[in-house]
Amino acid sequence: MGPSVVATDLTFRYFAASRPVFSAFRVNIPGGSRCAILGPAGAGKTTLLEILSGAAASHYKTAIADGRVTIGDKTHIPIPHEVLFPRVGLVLQDPSVQISGIRHTVRSEIEFTLENLGMGKDVRAAKVARILERFSLTHLADRHPYRLSGGEMQRVALASIVVAEPDLLLLDEPANALDERSRNELAGILRSISPATTIVFTDYTPEFALETADRFVLLDNSTTRFEGTRDEFLTALSTFSALLPTEGIV
Amino acid sequence: MWTTIRRQFDKEVEGAGLPFVAFCIALNLTSGQLAAALKIPLYLDSIGTVLTAVLCGPWSAIVAGSLSNILAAALGNPAMMFFIPVVAVIGAFSGLLARKGWFRSWYLVVPGGILQGLVAAVVSAPIAAFVFGGVMLSGTDVLVLYFRSVGNTLLESVFYQGISSDPVDKTVTYIIVYMLCRNLPLRLLQRFNGGNNVLTPAMLRSIHGS
Amino acid sequence: MAHSINDKLSILIFFLSIALAGPAEAALISVIVLLITRALAPPFRPLAQASRRRFLPVFLSLVLLACLMTIVNGLLLQEGEVFTVAGLSLYEGGIRFGVKTGARLLLIATSLLVFFGSVTIPHLASSLQHAGLPTQIVMTVLLTVYFLETIPERITRIFSAQEARGAPVRSRVDRRVRSFLSILAPLILSGIVESIERGTALTLRGYRAGTRLEFEGGGESRLSGVGKLFIVLSFFVFILAWVLP
Numbered sequence: 001m002g003p004s005v006v007a008t009d010l011t012f013r014y015f016a017a018s019r020p021v022f023s024a025f026r027v028n029i030p031g032g033s034r035c036a037i038l039g040p041a042g043a044g045k046t047t048l049l050e051i052l053s054g055a056a057a058s059h060y061k062t063a064i065a066d067g068r069v070t071i072g073d074k075t076h077i078p079i080p081h082e083v084l085f086p087r088v089g090l091v092l093q094d095p096s097v098q099i100s101g102i103r104h105t106v107r108s109e110i111e112f113t114l115e116n117l118g119m120g121k122d123v124r125a126a127k128v129a130r131i132l133e134r135f136s137l138t139h140l141a142d143r144h145p146y147r148l149s150g151g152e153m154q155r156v157a158l159a160s161i162v163v164a165e166p167d168l169l170l171l172d173e174p175a176n177a178l179d180e181r182s183r184n185e186l187a188g189i190l191r192s193i194s195p196a197t198t199i200v201f202t203d204y205t206p207e208f209a210l211e212t213a214d215r216f217v218l219l220d221n222s223t224t225r226f227e228g229t230r231d232e233f234l235t236a237l238s239t240f241s242a243l244l245p246t247e248g249i250v
Numbered sequence: 251m252w253t254t255i256r257r258q259f260d261k262e263v264e265g266a267g268l269p270f271v272a273f274c275i276a277l278n279l280t281s282g283q284l285a286a287a288l289k290i291p292l293y294l295d296s297i298g299t300v301l302t303a304v305l306c307g308p309w310s311a312i313v314a315g316s317l318s319n320i321l322a323a324a325l326g327n328p329a330m331m332f333f334i335p336v337v338a339v340i341g342a343f344s345g346l347l348a349r350k351g352w353f354r355s356w357y358l359v360v361p362g363g364i365l366q367g368l369v370a371a372v373v374s375a376p377i378a379a380f381v382f383g384g385v386m387l388s389g390t391d392v393l394v395l396y397f398r399s400v401g402n403t404l405l406e407s408v409f410y411q412g413i414s415s416d417p418v419d420k421t422v423t424y425i426i427v428y429m430l431c432r433n434l435p436l437r438l439l440q441r442f443n444g445g446n447n448v449l450t451p452a453m454l455r456s457i458h459g460s
Numbered sequence: 461m462a463h464s465i466n467d468k469l470s471i472l473i474f475f476l477s478i479a480l481a482g483p484a485e486a487a488l489i490s491v492i493v494l495l496i497t498r499a500l501a502p503p504f505r506p507l508a509q510a511s512r513r514r515f516l517p518v519f520l521s522l523v524l525l526a527c528l529m530t531i532v533n534g535l536l537l538q539e540g541e542v543f544t545v546a547g548l549s550l551y552e553g554g555i556r557f558g559v560k561t562g563a564r565l566l567l568i569a570t571s572l573l574v575f576f577g578s579v580t581i582p583h584l585a586s587s588l589q590h591a592g593l594p595t596q597i598v599m600t601v602l603l604t605v606y607f608l609e610t611i612p613e614r615i616t617r618i619f620s621a622q623e624a625r626g627a628p629v630r631s632r633v634d635r636r637v638r639s640f641l642s643i644l645a646p647l648i649l650s651g652i653v654e655s656i657e658r659g660t661a662l663t664l665r666g667y668r669a670g671t672r673l674e675f676e677g678g679g680e681s682r683l684s685g686v687g688k689l690f691i692v693l694s695f696f697v698f699i700l701a702w703v704l705p
Contacts, residue, residue, distance in 0.1 A: 059441075101606030102582075102606060117666050260670075266655050268603065273652075279608060284615065288637075383562070383565075384532070387528070426644070430648055
């Protein structure tokens with residue numbers, strides 16, 4: 001079972017920002033769940049993922065952070081001090097930024113992650129071959145990572161994180177900007193990941209989340225407006241029409 | 251010694267630094283071409299180096315300058331290889347000025363640029379004289395010829411040519427970098443090791459007070 | 461022979477040592493040898509179409525530069541006998557100095573041109589990493605190549621936006637400087653934003669200062685017997701130049 005994620009009394013304020021992103025914020029994500037964090041733009045979704053992955057630590061010198069974040073059995077006070085990769089993996093919203101730009105094939109792009117982790121050549125090759133297969137990327141293995149469609153590039157970005165086998169996988173608006181087919185492929189890939197990995201992803205519309213998630217969190221203005229199961233979310237959905245585009249679902 | 255330098259470099263480029271240094275090198279290689287395309291009579295090919303010096307630090311600026319010239323040579327301009335000492339000195343000098351706070355106000359930026367131009371002229375003169383015999387196949391050759399024809403030695407002539415063009419070029423470069431850094435959003439500025447090279451005490455006070 | 465990049469590097473060092481320590485005649489002969497090698501030996505042929513196209517104009521401008529250096533020094537360096545060519549009074553000492561510096565420059569520049577034309581930058585970076593160059597520097601070079609590939613496209617995008625708004629491209633200097641800045645400022649701002657994102661993305665994939673990088677198609681960086689021979693020859697050139705008057 002993947003690790004649970006608990007944040008309590010979380011306060012976070014960027015350098016020179018007029019107001020904090022979070023103040024006295026709390027969230028509880030059960031281990032092994034597929035949790036969707038929904039909310040309108042500016043609700044704090046990306047910042048939450050950055051805090052959980054440790055990427056927010058690069059702001060640490062100047063940001064104001066307080067509270068505690070517990071991932072599995074490890075508590076970080078106030079927030080993780082450094083990037084927690086490979087235990088926690090974050091897939092950024094824009095796959096073209098996540099792709100390193102220094103590799104010429106999809107294969108070696110994914111392998112780059114494992115080189116950073118200091119793995120040997122044979123182990124790397126085996127792991128990369130397996131992930132290419134799982135993500136239906138084998139036929140693209142020798143293509144240049146920047147000469148792919150949006151959906152394919154998204155899969156490469158995802159594969160380059162999942163190949164490190166994180167316990168907690170975070171995805172920032174993965175379904176955003178994908179066409180119908182690529183979204184279905186992505187949903188299939190997320191379903192294929194075992195419950196030994198907890199998955200948390202963000203979105204500003206509920207459709208993709210309703211296909212893939214079993215746990216729902218609704219953020220608005222940096223506070224949790226809703227936290228619960230899929231059924232509870234569906235029951236309450238009609239009351240969220242001010243925050244989420246719910247036409248055609250409710 | 252190498253380990254110390256490497257550690258200094260790593261510290262300067264912590265976080266956003268490494269891709270930024272790379273971007274600045276690419277900027278060096280293109281801003282000069284852009285200036286030439288717009289027929290601006292200045293080199294303006296060290297904006298990236300000075301920007302690195304201010305936002306990261308002197309060691310990364312030395313790296314940025316040197317790599318810029320090596321890559322320029324690799325991309326078809328072998329003469330640039332000889333001027334690596336000049337760009338390294340530009341990087342180090344502007345990095346040190348930035349640390350001393352010379353990029354916090356315009357009335358220090360202008361004399362800083364002039365000083366930088368003089369330093370660059372001193373370092374490049376012997377290279378231009380002894381490697382190139384004072385001929386660079388550019389408009390400034392006329393000046394060198396003039397200075398030589400009125401009785402100066404080769405080295406003197408190249409140096410006079412240098413101090414007649416470098417201070418202007420470097421002052422404009424410094425002003426451009428200063429204006430860019432001043433207009434940078436604070437949330438971006440604070441991601442760099444050298445953010446404090448630009449922030450004035452008054453600005454810091456107003457941020458912490460808010 | 462000389463397929464590995466280190467072999468090419470040792471041959472480059474050999475020619476540079478001739479340029480620095482050898483006489484003008486040797487330098488000029490070396491330039492011709494280099495031109496023949498470039499034309500006939502496959503490992504020294506230019507890899508990219510662009511470097512093939514650029515070679516001749518750059519080489520010819522270097523020859524022109526060397527000729528100009530000779531004439532200028534002949535006119536201005538007033539040493540030795542005077543002789544008149546096409547109405548110009550040239551001094552023998554000046555011509556000698558001009559030929560020497562010109563030939564030296566021509567050899568250094570040509571060998572660099574041939575060397576850089578026959579290797580790719582990532583390949584060079586890989587070889588230098590093997591030779592002990594810090595991986596941070598190698599990483600910087602590779603990222604620079606990425607940015608270099610994308611910057612022209614960004615400039616075109618900004619440029620066309622500027623022209624649509626009527627930015628003056630062919631007018632007075634101050635307006636041209638202004639349009640230079642109106643391209644540069646958004647270019648640098650986007651570069652800074654992207655650098656920050658890329659820096660974060662790299663750490664999110666486990667990159668740390670000192671991570672050793674692997675290279676696609678790397679591994680042919682050993683120094684063969686030929687390479688070693690050229691290193692020895694380079695030392696020999698310096699010793700010869702020192703011993704001979």
